[in-house]
Amino acid sequence: MEPVEEPLRCLAVRVVFDARGEIDSTELENYLNRVIGPSQWLSTTQWLFIEPPSAEDEAATVPVVVPERIVGRAIRHDGPRRRILFDHRTTPAETRKWRWVAFQVAPNPLGQGRFPWEAVDA
Numbered sequence: 001m002e003p004v005e006e007p008l009r010c011l012a013v014r015v016v017f018d019a020r021g022e023i024d025s026t027e028l029e030n031y032l033n034r035v036i037g038p039s040q041w042l043s044t045t046q047w048l049f050i051e052p053p054s055a056e057d058e059a060a061t062v063p064v065v066v067p068e069r070i071v072g073r074a075i076r077h078d079g080p081r082r083r084i085l086f087d088h089r090t091t092p093a094e095t096r097k098w099r100w101v102a103f104q105v106a107p108n109p110l111g112q113g114r115f116p117w118e119a120v121d122a
Helices: 025-035 068-076 092-105 116-121
Strands: 008-014 061-067 084-089
Touching: 008 025, 008 068, 008 092, 061 068, 068 084
Parallel strands: none
Antiparallel strands: 008 061, 008 084
């Protein structure tokens, strides 16, 4: 019997661009660590599994997946500038795809990806 996956939420997070017009990955990482917590999120720079949400101001966003148990904290700590624009509970198929992304970042000997928060909890 396969273990039950922890429910995940996918957040659309507004990005900040650097002087070259690229996503400021250092700024994004610092923001996510401050709002969500270190090792409590996984992100890609592209929307891979669902269409990006459309924002009124057409802000550029990236998908950030977090355990459902901490999404409330992330939204509460987002601040007055509201960078979290969308919150979506992943389907089982999307969760498996995010597990594949995790494998690209942190493969384990069993051939499965490990989410950053699982490495901390282990």
